[in-house]
Each structure stands twice: as C-alpha cells, then as structure tokens.
Amino acid sequence: MKLCLFFTRSVSIESWYSSGLFHREKKIYEELIKNNIYNEIYFITYDKDKRIYNKLIKNKLLNKNIKLIFPNNFFSKNKLTMFLYSVFLPIIERKIIYKCDVIKSNQVDGSWAAIISKFLFRKKYIFRSGYLPSRNLLVDLTRSRNIIKFNKILAKFIFYKIVESMNKYSSDYTILTSNQDKDYLCDTKAIVIPNYIDTDLFKPLNLNLYTKKILFVGRLSEEKNLFNLIKAITNTEYSLDIYGEGSLLNNLRKIDINKRVTFKGILANDKMPYIYNKYKFFILPSYYEGNPKTLLEAMSCGLVCIGTNVQGINELLNNDNGILIKNTKEEELFNTINYLDKITNIDFLRKNAINFISNHCSFDLVSKKEIFVHKNIIKCLN
Numbered sequence: 001m002k003l004c005l006f007f008t009r010s011v012s013i014e015s016w017y018s019s020g021l022f023h024r025e026k027k028i029y030e031e032l033i034k035n036n037i038y039n040e041i042y043f044i045t046y047d048k049d050k051r052i053y054n055k056l057i058k059n060k061l062l063n064k065n066i067k068l069i070f071p072n073n074f075f076s077k078n079k080l081t082m083f084l085y086s087v088f089l090p091i092i093e094r095k096i097i098y099k100c101d102v103i104k105s106n107q108v109d110g111s112w113a114a115i116i117s118k119f120l121f122r123k124k125y126i127f128r129s130g131y132l133p134s135r136n137l138l139v140d141l142t143r144s145r146n147i148i149k150f151n152k153i154l155a156k157f158i159f160y161k162i163v164e165s166m167n168k169y170s171s172d173y174t175i176l177t178s179n180q181d182k183d184y185l186c187d188t189k190a191i192v193i194p195n196y197i198d199t200d201l202f203k204p205l206n207l208n209l210y211t212k213k214i215l216f217v218g219r220l221s222e223e224k225n226l227f228n229l230i231k232a233i234t235n236t237e238y239s240l241d242i243y244g245e246g247s248l249l250n251n252l253r254k255i256d257i258n259k260r261v262t263f264k265g266i267l268a269n270d271k272m273p274y275i276y277n278k279y280k281f282f283i284l285p286s287y288y289e290g291n292p293k294t295l296l297e298a299m300s301c302g303l304v305c306i307g308t309n310v311q312g313i314n315e316l317l318n319n320d321n322g323i324l325i326k327n328t329k330e331e332e333l334f335n336t337i338n339y340l341d342k343i344t345n346i347d348f349l350r351k352n353a354i355n356f357i358s359n360h361c362s363f364d365l366v367s368k369k370e371i372f373v374h375k376n377i378i379k380c381l382n
Contacts, residue, residue, distance in 0.1 A: 001378060002040045004100035004117075005029065009086045009110030010079060012047030013056070013068060020268025022061075024198070030063045031367045037374045042096055044069045044089065044113075048076050069096055089113040090120050097121055102377055108133050108163055115170050124377050127171035130195065131290025133160040135184050135311070136223065139288045172380070173373050177291035178315050191373060195291050196366035197300045197357050201270065204302040204354070205277040213239050214337070215279040215303070217272070217294040220246025225285040225308070225328050227255060232333035234258045238340070240283075243267060243275065276301040281340060287328055289313050296361055299353035304346055306336060321352035 016022040029041050045068060053070075056062040070076070071092075075085035090097060090113055097103065097117050104126040105111035111127060118125040137157040144150040164185065168174065174190035176182050182190045214233070218224055220242070230252060233240050239260045242252075249263065267275060276282070282298035282305045289295070289312030296316065298305050305322035307313040317324055323343075325336045343349075359365075 001038045001102070002042065002100040003029075003032070003038045003374075004042045004044060004097055004103045004123075006089075006103065006105050006110060006114045006117075007043060007045045008107040010046050010082050011106075012045040012070070013043065014047050014052050017052055017056075019266065020270065020272075022056075024269050026062060026066070027198075027363070028196070028367060028370055029066060032371065032374060033063055033065050035371055037371060037378070038102075039065060041066045042069055042100060043067070044093060044096075046071065046076070046082050046085065046110075048073065069093055086110045086113050087116075090117040094121070097123070101381055102126065102374070104128055105167070107131075108160060108167065111167055112163055115166050118170055124380060125171045126173045126175060126373065126377060127167040128175040129164075129167075129181075130177050131312070132164055132176075132181050132184060134164055135181065136288050136290075139311075140223070143287065173377055175370075175373060178312060180311050180315050181290070191369065193366055193369045193373075194361050195293050195296060196363045197293075197296050197361045199300055199358060199362050202273050202276070202297045202300040202357075204350075205273065207274075207277040209280040210241075210278055211280065212237055213241055213279060214281045214283050214306075215241050215243070215276065215298070216283055216285075217243045217275075217298070218284070218292070220244055220248045220252060222248065223287050223289075225287050226252055228328065228330040229283065229285045229333055230255055230261055232330045233260050233337060236260075236334065236337045238281075238337055241279075243272075272297060273301060276303060280304060280346075281306060284308070284313060285325070285328060285333055286310060286313065292316075296357060300357040300361075302350040302354050304340075304343070304349050305353060316356070320349070321356050322349055 016025050032038050048070060053068045071085045075081045098121050103114050103117055103123045105114040105128055108129045114125060134157050137153055140153045144153055168185055168187050174187045175193050176190050177194050179192055182192055234257060241262050241264055243264045245266050276298055282303040284292060284295050284307045286308060288310050292312060295305060305317060307317045308328045309324045309326055326332050
C-alpha cells in the first residue's frame with residue numbers, strides 16, 4: 001500500500017526543518033509505516049528539497065520508505081509559480097500519484113491538487129485540515145473597517161469556502177482538529193483528531209520560574225492580537241517574552257513604549273520544552289485559532305495558560321484548566337494580567353491542564369485515531 005501526502009501550498013521539508021517542526025510533523029507518517037499500514041509514503045512538497053532530503057536520509061533522520069517529490073526550478077521560484085504548480089501538480093506528478101492507493105491533504109490551502117487527483121485517478125481521498133480558512137476569515141470580515149481590505153478578505157473567504165465545500169463532498173474521510181470545525185463544516189463523515197503533543201518531551205521540568213514574566217509563542221501576525229497585548233502589559237508589573245517571527249515585528253517594536261517586551265525570535269520545536277518551563281504564565285490573546293499547538297504545548301508543560309474566549313481556544317481552555325479572558329480588548333487583557341497575583345489555585349489549574357493533554361492530545365491517542373482512519377479507508381480498496 002502507498003500513500004501520497006499533498007503538503008500545504010508553499011510548504012516544504014526545508015521549511016519544516018528550518019522552523020524546527022520536522023521531527024514533529026514526520027512522526028505520524030513514520031508510525032503508519034511502522035504499523036505496516038503503508039510500505040511507501042510520498043511527500044509532495046513545494047520547494048527544491050533534494051539537498052535536504054539526501055541529508056536526512058544519510059543521517060537516518062527520515063524513514064527510507066518516505067519519498068520526497070518536489071517541483072523543478074521554474075515552479076519553485078515564487079508564490080505565483082508555486083500556485084501554478086499546485087494546480088497542474090496532478091498532471092506533472094501523475095506517475096507517482098497514479099501508483100498510490102490513498103491520497104491525503106495536509107491543509108485546505110493546496111488541497112485542490114488532491115481533489116483533482118482523486119477524480120483524475122479515482123483514488124481514495126482523506127481530506128485533513130488543521131483549521132478551516134473560511135471560518136477564520138469570517139472573523140476578519142467582522143473586524144474589517146477598510147472597504148478595500150474588506151473586499152480582499154471577502155474574495156479569499158469565497159474562494160476557500162468553495163474549496164472547503166469541494167473537499168467535503170469529494171473526500172472519503174475528513175480529519176479535522178476541533179469539534180467546532182466539524183460543526184462549521186457540517187460533515188457527518190468527519191472525525192476529530194487534534195494536533196498531538198509529545199508528552200515525553202513537553203512535560204513539567206521543575207525549573208526556576210520567572211515570576212513576573214509572561215510567555216507568548218507564535219506567529220507575529222494580525223490574528224494573534226499582539227498590539228492589544230503589548231499595550232495592555234505596558235502599565236502592569238509584568239513583562240512579556242515573545243518567541244516567533246512574522247511580518248508585524250517592526251510595528252510591534254514601535255508600540256513597546258516602556259520596553260516591557262523582549263522579542264526572542266524562533267527556536268527549534270524540540271528546544272521549546274526548556275523554554276516553556278522557565279515561565280509560570282503563558283498567554284494566547286488571539287482573535288481566533290484552529291487547534292493551537294503552542295497552547296497545547298504550554299498546557300502539557302504545566303503552565304498557567306491564559307487565552308481569549310474565542311473559537312479554537314475556548315474548546316481547549318476553561319476556567320478549570322486555565323484562564324479565559326472575556327474578550328480580546330486591551331482593557332480586558334490588562335485586567336486579567338493585573339489579576340494574576342491574586343490567583344490562589346495555580347496548582348489546580350496546572351494539574352488539570354496536564355491531565356487534559358494526556359487524555360486528549362497525547363501521541364499514542366492521536367496516532368491510534370490516525371491509524372484507524374487509514375485502516376478503514378484501505379478496507380474499502382479490498
């Protein structure tokens with residue numbers, strides 16, 4: 001049996017590796033091979049990955065039965081050519097796709113290549129997405145006050161809504177990471193499999209905690225609501241450490257008037273447990289989320305996690321395993337941060353957060369669900 005995985009558009013093994021996510025992302029597929037579900041898996045990626053692939057195989061960092069398919073020099077030039085590659089991919093890579101028994105997408109973005117392949121080659125198709133873009137764009141539409149920006153968001157919303165509907169009706173199995181996404185998509189065949197956490201790696205280490213520092217980990221992008229967070233923390237006794245990179249970095253630096261924020265850049269994912277364990281508090285003040293890995297990692301390490309009461313966060317966090325902020329406004333963030341010194345049930349919150357991850361998001365649980373899906377779809381081939 002052979003599986004073909006379509007990467008998210010513009011994502012490559014190189015980007016997985018440079019961001020420290022490689023070992024995490026490949027693990028579930030090596031587990032499928034280990035359990036004899038597939039004897040070969042093909043990763044269709046979006047960059048010139050040959051050099052990094054040879055390095056990984058040479059150093060035995062990637063199972064030899066996982067093969068990489070990547071575009072030629074023309075298609076890997078820029079975003080436009082990568083988009084063209086995603087559209088024509090089923091034709092360009094038809095020999096590889098044809099000999100696979102099952103195909104799978106990794107996100108909505110780029111999944112049209114998998115949909116086209118399903119109908120061209122009559123393959124069994126697993127539609128998997130960590131989040132549904134149209135659902136997030138709905139929130140952006142309600143927040144937009146600029147007509148030009150509104151129209152751009154609306155165009156994206158319509159496009160991704162169409163792609164999501166095509167996936168819903170064309171897939172043989174749907175994997176989503178949250179019950180909220182399942183309800184939104186209204187897909188009766190969808191199974192919820194959250195992002196997994198390696199609980200042997202992300203666990204309490206009993207390090208000395210920063211008592212007056214709060215940790216944020218994630219992209220420096222608009223939906224993370226970092227402008228309000230930085231403004232809110234300016235007039236408190238706390239400081240903020242931010243791990244992550246993004247297009248808003250320079251603008252965020254400008255509003256840090258009182259120099260309460262330290263921008264730490266990015267760190268490999270397997271180094272992050274040590275970082276998490278330096279802190280007592282973790283915050284995710286987003287306008288929306290999918291199934292946020294950084295929140296899950298922080299909970300698994302036993303931090304007191306603070307999150308806004310929005311989609312994607314309020315499915316994971318409640319006032320028994322963390323702190324839910326009523327809304328995303330600066331004033332509410334300020335009030336919550338000022339309240340932290342008055343919390344008396346910290347041990348209770350930390351214990352419940354750790355237990356939540358163990359009971360819902362451990363690798364063993366997630367891999368069993370993933371294997372169940374693949375076994376069931378393979379049964380339909382026989």
